[in-house]
Amino acid sequence: MANQLLENAIVVTGAGRRVGHHIALRLHQDGYEVIAHYRTLTPEIQVLANLGIKTLQADLSNSQQILAFVATLKICCKQFRGVIHNASSFESTSDNIEVAVEQYKQFFNIHMMAPFLINQSLQSVLVGEDGAPADIIHITDINVENPTPDFDIYGSTKAGLHNMTLALAKKFGPEIKVNEVAPGPVLFMETHSDQVREDILAETLLGIEGGPEPVYLAVKSLLMNPFITGSSIPVDGGRRLSKR
Ligand SMILES: NC(=O)c1ccc[n+]([C@@H]2O[C@H](COP(=O)([O-])OP(=O)(O)OC[C@H]3O[C@@H](n4cnc5c(N)ncnc54)[C@H](OP(=O)(O)O)[C@@H]3O)[C@@H](O)[C@H]2O)c1
Numbered sequence: 602m603a604n605q606l607l608e609n610a611i612v613v614t615g616a617g618r619r620v621g622h623h624i625a626l627r628l629h630q631d632g633y634e635v636i637a638h639y640r641t642l643t644p645e646i647q648v649l650a651n652l653g654i655k656t657l658q659a660d661l662s663n664s665q666q667i668l669a670f671v672a673t674l675k676i677c678c679k680q681f682r683g684v685i686h687n688a689s690s691f692e693s694t695s696d697n698i699e700v701a702v703e704q705y706k707q708f709f710n711i712h713m714m715a716p717f718l719i720n721q722s723l724q725s726v727l728v729g730e731d732g733a734p735a736d737i738i739h740i741t742d743i744n745v746e747n748p749t750p751d752f753d754i755y756g757s758t759k760a761g762l763h764n765m766t767l768a769l770a771k772k773f774g775p776e777i778k779v780n781e782v783a784p785g786p787v788l789f790m791e792t793h794s795d796q797v798r799e800d801i802l803a804e805t806l807l808g809i810e811g812g813p814e815p816v817y818l819a820v821k822s823l824l825m826n827p828f829i830t831g832s833s834i835p836v837d838g839g840r841r842l843s844k845r
Contacts, residue, residue, distance in 0.1 A: 607655060607678040609730070610634040611824075612723075614661065614715070615688030617643040619788055620740070623813035624685060624820055629654055631821065636678060638670070638688065661688050661715035662707045671722040680728045683736035685820060686716040686762070691790070693751045704754050712758040713765065720769055720779075727777050733827040737773070738820055739766050739781040741833070743841040746783075763833065770831030778830040782819045785837020785844075787811040806839025 611628055615621035617639035625637040629652055636655045639646045650656050655677060659670035674681075690711050695701045720737055727735035744756040745763040763781060770779040786801050789810055793801075802808055819834045835841055 607634055607636065609680060609682040609728070610636045610655070610678045611683040611685060611736075612636045612638060612674065612681060612719075613685045613687060614638040614719075615640070616649065616656075617641055617646050620784070620813045620816050621687040622646075622649070624687060624817050625649055625654065626652075627814070627817045627821075633682065633824075636674065640688070662690070662710045664710060664714060664718070667710070667715045667718045668722075671719055674719075674723065675726065678726075680726045681723055681735065682730065683727070683738065683824060684719060684723060685738045685740065686719070687740045688715065689740070689759075691752075691755055694754045701754065705758075708754050708758040709761075712755075713761045716762060716765060720765075720773075724773060724777065727773075729776075729827075734774070734776055734778045734830070736824050737769065737777055737779045738823055739763070739779075740816070741766075741781050741783045743783050743785045743835055743837045743844065745833075747841055747844050766833065767831050774830055778823070778827075780823045780829060780831070781833040782816060782823070783833050783835045783837065783841075784816055785811070785835065785840035787813060787816055787836060801840070804840060804843045804845065805837070806843060809838060811836060811838055 611633050613625040616625040616637035622645040625635050629635045637649045638657050646656050659666045729735040739762050741763050742759045745760045748756040766781040815836045819836045
Protein backbone atom coordinates (compact mmCIF):
# COMPACT_ATOMS: atom_id res chain seq x y z
CA MET A 602 0.00 0.00 0.00
CA ALA A 603 2.78 2.41 0.97
CA ASN A 604 4.00 3.07 -2.59
CA GLN A 605 0.72 2.53 -4.40
CA LEU A 606 -0.57 5.41 -6.52
CA LEU A 607 -3.92 6.42 -5.02
CA GLU A 608 -6.87 7.91 -6.85
CA ASN A 609 -9.64 10.22 -5.65
CA ALA A 610 -8.30 10.43 -2.10
CA ILE A 611 -9.51 12.84 0.55
CA VAL A 612 -6.68 14.42 2.53
CA VAL A 613 -7.38 15.02 6.23
CA THR A 614 -4.86 17.21 8.06
CA GLY A 615 -4.20 16.79 11.77
CA ALA A 616 -5.50 13.22 11.77
CA GLY A 617 -3.25 12.09 14.63
CA ARG A 618 -5.83 12.64 17.35
CA ARG A 619 -9.33 13.61 18.39
CA VAL A 620 -11.56 15.20 15.72
CA GLY A 621 -9.15 14.79 12.79
CA HIS A 622 -8.56 11.14 13.62
CA HIS A 623 -12.31 10.57 13.85
CA ILE A 624 -12.95 12.23 10.47
CA ALA A 625 -10.23 10.13 8.77
CA LEU A 626 -11.52 6.90 10.33
CA ARG A 627 -15.16 7.57 9.50
CA LEU A 628 -14.37 8.57 5.89
CA HIS A 629 -12.49 5.28 5.52
CA GLN A 630 -15.42 3.36 7.05
CA ASP A 631 -17.76 5.10 4.60
CA GLY A 632 -15.69 3.92 1.65
CA TYR A 633 -13.63 6.99 0.81
CA GLU A 634 -9.92 6.70 -0.02
CA VAL A 635 -8.12 8.69 2.69
CA ILE A 636 -4.69 10.22 3.13
CA ALA A 637 -4.14 11.01 6.80
CA HIS A 638 -1.72 13.81 7.62
CA TYR A 639 -0.12 14.04 11.05
CA ARG A 640 2.61 15.98 12.82
CA THR A 641 3.23 13.70 15.82
CA LEU A 642 3.25 9.94 15.30
CA THR A 643 0.50 8.71 17.63
CA PRO A 644 -1.19 5.36 18.35
CA GLU A 645 -4.21 6.75 16.46
CA ILE A 646 -2.08 7.18 13.34
CA GLN A 647 -0.89 3.61 13.76
CA VAL A 648 -4.56 2.53 13.87
CA LEU A 649 -5.19 4.32 10.55
CA ALA A 650 -2.02 2.87 8.98
CA ASN A 651 -3.04 -0.64 10.09
CA LEU A 652 -6.31 -0.15 8.19
CA GLY A 653 -4.29 0.49 5.02
CA ILE A 654 -4.73 4.27 5.11
CA LYS A 655 -1.82 6.25 3.67
CA THR A 656 -0.26 8.44 6.38
CA LEU A 657 2.05 11.40 5.76
CA GLN A 658 3.99 13.51 8.27
CA ALA A 659 4.55 17.29 8.08
CA ASP A 660 4.84 20.23 10.42
CA LEU A 661 2.39 22.72 8.90
CA SER A 662 3.85 25.65 10.81
CA ASN A 663 6.82 25.54 8.44
CA SER A 664 6.27 26.72 4.84
CA GLN A 665 9.09 24.51 3.46
CA GLN A 666 7.49 21.47 5.07
CA ILE A 667 4.08 22.50 3.70
CA LEU A 668 5.50 22.61 0.16
CA ALA A 669 7.33 19.30 0.64
CA PHE A 670 4.07 17.79 1.93
CA VAL A 671 2.23 18.98 -1.19
CA ALA A 672 4.94 17.51 -3.43
CA THR A 673 4.64 14.14 -1.65
CA LEU A 674 0.86 14.24 -1.94
CA LYS A 675 1.15 14.68 -5.69
CA ILE A 676 3.54 11.74 -5.94
CA CYS A 677 1.28 9.34 -4.06
CA CYS A 678 -2.08 10.33 -5.53
CA LYS A 679 -3.12 11.04 -9.13
CA GLN A 680 -6.15 13.16 -8.32
CA PHE A 681 -7.98 14.16 -5.18
CA ARG A 682 -11.66 14.04 -4.21
CA GLY A 683 -11.18 16.57 -1.43
CA VAL A 684 -9.11 18.17 1.30
CA ILE A 685 -10.24 18.66 4.90
CA HIS A 686 -8.15 21.22 6.74
CA ASN A 687 -8.49 20.21 10.37
CA ALA A 688 -4.96 20.78 11.75
CA SER A 689 -4.94 23.53 14.32
CA SER A 690 -3.09 24.98 17.26
CA PHE A 691 -5.25 26.14 20.15
CA GLU A 692 -3.91 28.19 23.02
CA SER A 693 -4.56 31.55 24.61
CA THR A 694 -2.47 34.55 23.60
CA SER A 695 0.66 34.96 25.69
CA ASP A 696 1.14 38.13 27.77
CA ASN A 697 4.80 38.02 26.72
CA ILE A 698 4.96 39.94 23.42
CA GLU A 699 7.93 37.96 22.09
CA VAL A 700 6.08 34.69 22.71
CA ALA A 701 2.96 36.22 21.13
CA VAL A 702 4.95 37.08 17.99
CA GLU A 703 5.97 33.43 17.68
CA GLN A 704 2.38 32.31 18.30
CA TYR A 705 1.17 34.61 15.52
CA LYS A 706 3.69 33.18 13.04
CA GLN A 707 2.81 29.62 14.02
CA PHE A 708 -0.98 30.08 13.99
CA PHE A 709 -0.85 32.04 10.75
CA ASN A 710 1.09 29.24 9.07
CA ILE A 711 -1.11 26.41 10.37
CA HIS A 712 -4.52 28.06 9.99
CA MET A 713 -3.96 30.14 6.85
CA MET A 714 -0.68 29.57 4.98
CA ALA A 715 -0.94 25.75 4.95
CA PRO A 716 -4.55 25.66 3.68
CA PHE A 717 -3.72 28.34 1.10
CA LEU A 718 -0.63 26.55 -0.27
CA ILE A 719 -2.24 23.10 -0.22
CA ASN A 720 -5.44 24.33 -1.89
CA GLN A 721 -3.61 26.37 -4.49
CA SER A 722 -1.19 23.53 -5.31
CA LEU A 723 -3.89 20.85 -5.57
CA GLN A 724 -6.46 22.94 -7.45
CA SER A 725 -5.74 21.35 -10.84
CA VAL A 726 -5.92 17.79 -9.45
CA LEU A 727 -9.03 18.19 -7.29
CA VAL A 728 -11.74 16.36 -9.22
CA GLY A 729 -15.24 15.43 -8.05
CA GLU A 730 -17.15 12.23 -8.75
CA ASP A 731 -19.55 11.81 -11.67
CA GLY A 732 -19.22 15.39 -12.87
CA ALA A 733 -19.94 16.91 -9.43
CA PRO A 734 -17.47 19.39 -7.95
CA ALA A 735 -14.62 18.35 -5.65
CA ASP A 736 -14.48 19.58 -2.05
CA ILE A 737 -12.31 21.75 0.12
CA ILE A 738 -13.54 21.93 3.71
CA HIS A 739 -11.98 24.22 6.29
CA ILE A 740 -12.56 23.35 9.95
CA THR A 741 -12.85 26.73 11.67
CA ASP A 742 -14.54 27.68 14.96
CA ILE A 743 -17.57 29.63 16.19
CA ASN A 744 -14.98 32.09 17.56
CA VAL A 745 -14.74 33.37 13.98
CA GLU A 746 -18.07 35.19 14.47
CA ASN A 747 -17.98 35.77 18.24
CA PRO A 748 -14.37 35.90 19.43
CA THR A 749 -12.98 35.06 22.87
CA PRO A 750 -10.57 37.93 23.67
CA ASP A 751 -7.97 35.78 25.48
CA PHE A 752 -7.68 33.68 22.30
CA ASP A 753 -7.41 36.58 19.85
CA ILE A 754 -4.45 35.20 17.86
CA TYR A 755 -6.10 31.78 17.52
CA GLY A 756 -9.45 33.36 16.66
CA SER A 757 -8.20 35.94 14.18
CA THR A 758 -6.17 33.38 12.22
CA LYS A 759 -9.22 31.09 12.13
CA ALA A 760 -11.20 34.14 10.93
CA GLY A 761 -8.63 34.47 8.15
CA LEU A 762 -9.41 30.89 7.19
CA HIS A 763 -13.12 31.78 7.19
CA ASN A 764 -12.44 34.62 4.76
CA MET A 765 -10.35 32.25 2.61
CA THR A 766 -13.39 29.95 2.41
CA LEU A 767 -15.32 32.75 0.76
CA ALA A 768 -12.48 33.87 -1.51
CA LEU A 769 -11.65 30.36 -2.73
CA ALA A 770 -15.32 29.50 -3.26
CA LYS A 771 -15.34 32.38 -5.79
CA LYS A 772 -11.94 31.49 -7.22
CA PHE A 773 -12.32 27.69 -7.56
CA GLY A 774 -15.92 27.33 -8.74
CA PRO A 775 -17.48 25.60 -10.55
CA GLU A 776 -14.97 22.72 -10.37
CA ILE A 777 -14.43 22.85 -6.60
CA LYS A 778 -16.80 23.66 -3.72
CA VAL A 779 -15.16 25.42 -0.77
CA ASN A 780 -17.00 25.29 2.54
CA GLU A 781 -16.39 25.38 6.24
CA VAL A 782 -17.48 23.51 9.34
CA ALA A 783 -17.35 25.68 12.47
CA PRO A 784 -17.33 23.60 15.66
CA GLY A 785 -18.29 24.83 19.09
CA PRO A 786 -17.71 22.65 22.18
CA VAL A 787 -17.33 19.24 20.56
CA LEU A 788 -14.36 17.95 22.62
CA PHE A 789 -12.96 19.68 25.68
CA MET A 790 -9.19 19.91 26.06
CA GLU A 791 -7.61 18.04 29.00
CA THR A 792 -6.61 21.46 30.30
CA HIS A 793 -10.24 22.63 30.62
CA SER A 794 -11.13 22.71 34.33
CA ASP A 795 -14.47 21.36 35.62
CA GLN A 796 -15.59 24.97 36.18
CA VAL A 797 -14.73 26.01 32.60
CA ARG A 798 -16.55 22.97 31.22
CA GLU A 799 -19.61 23.78 33.34
CA ASP A 800 -19.57 27.42 32.20
CA ILE A 801 -19.30 26.45 28.53
CA LEU A 802 -22.12 23.91 28.74
CA ALA A 803 -24.27 26.44 30.62
CA GLU A 804 -24.15 28.69 27.54
CA THR A 805 -24.61 25.84 25.03
CA LEU A 806 -28.28 25.60 24.07
CA LEU A 807 -28.21 21.81 23.74
CA GLY A 808 -26.29 21.50 27.03
CA ILE A 809 -23.79 18.78 26.03
CA GLU A 810 -20.27 18.33 24.70
CA GLY A 811 -21.06 17.30 21.11
CA GLY A 812 -18.26 14.79 20.38
CA PRO A 813 -16.51 14.39 17.01
CA GLU A 814 -19.27 12.51 15.17
CA PRO A 815 -21.46 15.62 14.59
CA VAL A 816 -18.42 17.28 12.98
CA TYR A 817 -18.01 14.27 10.72
CA LEU A 818 -21.72 14.32 9.82
CA ALA A 819 -21.39 17.97 8.76
CA VAL A 820 -18.31 17.17 6.69
CA LYS A 821 -20.09 14.25 5.04
CA SER A 822 -23.19 16.31 4.27
CA LEU A 823 -20.99 18.84 2.45
CA LEU A 824 -19.22 16.07 0.51
CA MET A 825 -22.58 14.67 -0.56
CA ASN A 826 -24.22 17.97 -1.53
CA PRO A 827 -23.29 19.27 -5.01
CA PHE A 828 -24.90 22.69 -4.64
CA ILE A 829 -23.35 24.26 -1.53
CA THR A 830 -20.27 26.46 -1.72
CA GLY A 831 -18.95 29.40 0.30
CA SER A 832 -20.99 28.24 3.28
CA SER A 833 -20.33 27.52 6.93
CA ILE A 834 -22.05 24.87 9.05
CA PRO A 835 -21.89 25.61 12.78
CA VAL A 836 -21.62 22.39 14.82
CA ASP A 837 -21.90 23.96 18.25
CA GLY A 838 -25.10 22.91 20.01
CA GLY A 839 -26.26 26.50 19.53
CA ARG A 840 -23.43 28.04 21.60
CA ARG A 841 -22.79 30.78 19.04
CA LEU A 842 -26.17 32.29 19.95
CA SER A 843 -25.60 32.44 23.69
CA LYS A 844 -21.81 32.74 24.07
CA ARG A 845 -20.80 35.88 25.92
N1 LIG B 1 -12.42 20.46 20.14
C1 LIG B 1 -13.35 21.40 20.07
O1 LIG B 1 -14.29 21.44 20.88
C2 LIG B 1 -13.27 22.44 18.97
C3 LIG B 1 -13.98 23.63 19.10
C4 LIG B 1 -13.90 24.57 18.09
C5 LIG B 1 -13.13 24.32 16.96
N2 LIG B 1 -12.45 23.15 16.86
C6 LIG B 1 -11.64 22.92 15.66
O2 LIG B 1 -11.82 21.58 15.24
C7 LIG B 1 -10.58 21.03 14.77
C8 LIG B 1 -10.23 19.78 15.57
O3 LIG B 1 -10.27 20.07 16.94
P1 LIG B 1 -9.45 19.18 17.99
O4 LIG B 1 -9.92 19.58 19.33
O5 LIG B 1 -9.47 17.75 17.58
O6 LIG B 1 -7.96 19.77 17.77
P2 LIG B 1 -6.63 19.35 18.53
O7 LIG B 1 -6.88 18.29 19.55
O8 LIG B 1 -5.98 20.61 18.97
O9 LIG B 1 -5.77 18.66 17.35
C9 LIG B 1 -5.24 19.45 16.35
C10 LIG B 1 -4.50 18.59 15.35
O10 LIG B 1 -3.69 19.49 14.58
C11 LIG B 1 -2.35 19.02 14.59
N3 LIG B 1 -1.38 20.09 14.56
C12 LIG B 1 -1.14 21.05 15.49
N4 LIG B 1 -0.09 21.79 15.14
C13 LIG B 1 0.36 21.30 13.95
C14 LIG B 1 1.42 21.63 13.09
N5 LIG B 1 2.27 22.63 13.38
N6 LIG B 1 1.60 20.92 11.96
C15 LIG B 1 0.76 19.91 11.67
N7 LIG B 1 -0.27 19.52 12.44
C16 LIG B 1 -0.46 20.22 13.58
C17 LIG B 1 -2.20 18.26 15.90
O11 LIG B 1 -1.09 17.40 15.81
P3 LIG B 1 -0.11 17.11 17.06
O12 LIG B 1 -0.68 15.89 17.72
O13 LIG B 1 1.23 16.91 16.48
O14 LIG B 1 -0.19 18.33 17.96
C18 LIG B 1 -3.54 17.57 16.00
O15 LIG B 1 -3.57 16.38 15.26
C19 LIG B 1 -9.55 22.15 14.91
O16 LIG B 1 -9.41 22.80 13.68
C20 LIG B 1 -10.16 23.07 15.95
O17 LIG B 1 -9.73 24.41 15.79
C21 LIG B 1 -12.49 22.21 17.84
